[in-house]
Amino acid sequence: MTQELPQAGAVRAYPAPGAAAVRELLLDWCGADADDADDAVRALGALDGPALELADRLYQGIAADMGGVKWLSWPKPPAAHPLLGLFPLLAAVPDMLAFHAERGVDEDLSRRLLGDVGEKLRLNRRLYGRAGLDVAHWFTGHVRGSLYQLGRLQFCVEGEGPAPYVGVHIRGEGGPLTLDAVRDSVEWALEFLPAVFPERYAGPGDLALGCHSWLLDPQLRDWLPERSNIPGFAELFALEGDGDPAGNRSDLWRFVFGRSEDTPVEKLPLDNTLQRSVMAGIEAGVQWRNRFGRLDLSRLGL
Known part of the structure; x- marks a missing residue:
């Protein structure tokens, strides 16, 4: 390149x-x-x-x-x-x-x-x-x-057009992914982005927010404990497509286990509930996938 x-x-x-x-x-x-x-x-x-x-x-x-x-x-x-x-x-x-x-x-x-x-x-x-x-x-x-950290979430101006799509991204060290924290971030973004980019967004109604992440894989609901915030976050999004049928190894190894993609399964750490839950799925043959979804503001009460 x-x-x-x-x-x-x-x-x-x-x-x-x-x-x-x-x-x-x-x-x-x-x-x-x-x-x-x-x-x-x-x-x-x-x-x-x-x-x-x-x-x-x-x-x-x-x-x-x-x-x-x-x-x-x-x-x-x-x-x-x-x-x-x-x-x-x-x-x-x-x-x-x-x-x-x-x-x-x-x-x-x-x-x-x-x-x-x-x-x-x-x-x-x-x-x-x-x-x-x-x-x-x-x-x-x-x-x-193009990208801003607004509370728990990051928001990035992505794509072409007069009102580009806004990507939602999640930092690993950002703290708990609670619904209150997500709602606060989204409310901030709905106000912030039209103010910073008035030539792109006339108001909140111009913002189309979406996320592409392993966090949106609905299969996680079957393996994570009820107290986990991840399924609740994923349910805020209307999923599109089925994700890569080949699965998603690179992001899981990187963000869940903190290991390079060439690390053998048997050498992955099992230090927390998320790691143990994802590993249980791996051992059961689950094909974890990245998924894309559009944020449904009504599911946040917005």
Whole structure:
């Protein structure tokens, strides 16, 4: 995909972050662990010429599409530089803050949004046993102003058209997925998005919200305990399609078990109720699937 990126310096000079800026942004803005901040500083100093040029081109892609929808397609980082994508993202934080300020987005929301970076750095360390950011492209939605953390949920402007579809996303470290928390987030989004993007949404009636996730698999109801919040969340959505008949291994291994996809089933952790419930389904031959659903506001009383 590298050839799809702008050429180095095509938009404006890449403001390559220095070691002090990387450390401050990760610790003070992104809520990263000290180990990840330390490894990021070391990785920054180890970037060679080709890696720096790729970082420049990745930044150019962000700068050329501020306010764009969804997230950008990025190539996988070179094996020798698993944190490469982090640096153009951090370089784009001032661009994000300027965009947010122009749209009336409070800096507290900007900081809350960047906390997702620290979470994914922690997840990468659990997955691979080292520092990395294998989903760096996901954060191009954050820094370009298309995605926002509003309470428990994230909302992303996705798709083309005058009133693009809004994707609902769920952070792993966001806290309990209670109906009250979900309702509060959705109410916030119905007010927030038309205010921030009046050229796209005249009002709440223009918002079509949907979610594509393993959390919406109705089979989970048969395996999770009644006290679980997940089935209640899934029931808020009107499902469309049947999902991938091949099943969904990658997301479950990543988000439920915190392990890479090549981890054998017998080595998956069983430390909590969710892990034990999903494992029981695996052992019974359940084909877990990602499902897509449209949020039915009436099911939230909205």
